[in-house]
Amino acid sequence: MTAAAASKLDTEKLRKAHRLMTGGATDGERSAATEGARRLARAAGMTLEDALSSLDSRPAPPRPKTLFEEMQDAFEAASPGHKAERAAWDAERQQKREKLRREALDEFGSEDAIWAETASERALRKALEPLADWGTIANTGRRYIKGYAGWTVGPPPQQLMEALVKACPFPADVVGLWREYRAWDRLYEIREAFEQHHSQAEHVQARVAALEHMLDTLSDWTPEGFAARLEWLKFRTETDRSHDVDDDLAMIATMQRDFAMLRAMFMSKGAQAGASPEAVQTGHRTTAEKRADVLSILDTHPDLSDREIARRVGVSPSTVGTLRRKAS
Numbered sequence: 001m002t003a004a005a006a007s008k009l010d011t012e013k014l015r016k017a018h019r020l021m022t023g024g025a026t027d028g029e030r031s032a033a034t035e036g037a038r039r040l041a042r043a044a045g046m047t048l049e050d051a052l053s054s055l056d057s058r059p060a061p062p063r064p065k066t067l068f069e070e071m072q073d074a075f076e077a078a079s080p081g082h083k084a085e086r087a088a089w090d091a092e093r094q095q096k097r098e099k100l101r102r103e104a105l106d107e108f109g110s111e112d113a114i115w116a117e118t119a120s121e122r123a124l125r126k127a128l129e130p131l132a133d134w135g136t137i138a139n140t141g142r143r144y145i146k147g148y149a150g151w152t153v154g155p156p157p158q159q160l161m162e163a164l165v166k167a168c169p170f171p172a173d174v175v176g177l178w179r180e181y182r183a184w185d186r187l188y189e190i191r192e193a194f195e196q197h198h199s200q201a202e203h204v205q206a207r208v209a210a211l212e213h214m215l216d217t218l219s220d221w222t223p224e225g226f227a228a229r230l231e232w233l234k235f236r237t238e239t240d241r242s243h244d245v246d247d248d249l250a251m252i253a254t255m256q257r258d259f260a261m262l263r264a265m266f267m268s269k270g271a272q273a274g275a276s277p278e279a280v281q282t283g284h285r286t287t288a289e290k291r292a293d294v295l296s297i298l299d300t301h302p303d304l305s306d307r308e309i310a311r312r313v314g315v316s317p318s319t320v321g322t323l324r325r326k327a328s
Helices: 003-008 011-023 027-043 048-057 067-078 082-108 111-115 119-131 158-167 174-194 202-217 223-238 245-272 277-282 287-300 306-313 317-327
Strands: 132-136 143-148
Touching (some): 011 027, 067 082, 082 174, 111 174, 119 158, 287 306, 287 317
Antiparallel strands (some): 132 143
């Protein structure tokens, strides 16, 4: 290696590439960094080995502090011990990420399988593509999807909801909605463990936004529905998911309606029919009480299917169908 060659070497870029070569989160990231380092060495007329060995003899130039580092210094000055607490938090978070990566590889078999498009993702992408609103990155001219049918955040509009249903019908109750939501969140969490700052595809974000809205507003007065909705409320509180006052009020209103219906089913109607206190408490209802429950639901929620009403009340779908025809 000549002095002239060494002088042409961009050591700062090479140091950055070397850090990614040895500490990159994925095989792809490490491979790309290695190829980048090889190009830097070739441009200086050196082999990669010679270029890397030259780093050992050159002290790294002082690097100006980032805004984040300056903020950490300020926090440390105001509250001594802050940096140590932050370092411990970062270390714990990294351990969790590494544990999740190991578990995910055991579950999926390979990193490629983790990133492979799922059947649901493919169905959503194809169904929503005709509604895509396109944007363009100014400096590259590259196009990207910025939303669908005017939607970017919040509850999807009707046209988008219809496309989402066409791709993958939504579960009929809160339990099913919560199960699907957790599956999407789990996939995101796994992928984010391999690629920090990973974000879901726009079509997946639309699906998740619809699930969030339905978890807030879909009526489900079954005990299982209440339990699932409380789990959802706990989750969004613990993860600090952004919700405005209107979202909270919508959920409160839904739960108030559901509780009123649940109370009416298990108490008011039982008392009116002369049921014993034990029957009211345990929810054991007579045929007449169940019939009254079906008629009440048909009156307040005529859009529900016979099967769904039957599931909630504890009768057969044919019974609901018969009562629906008589009531119409």
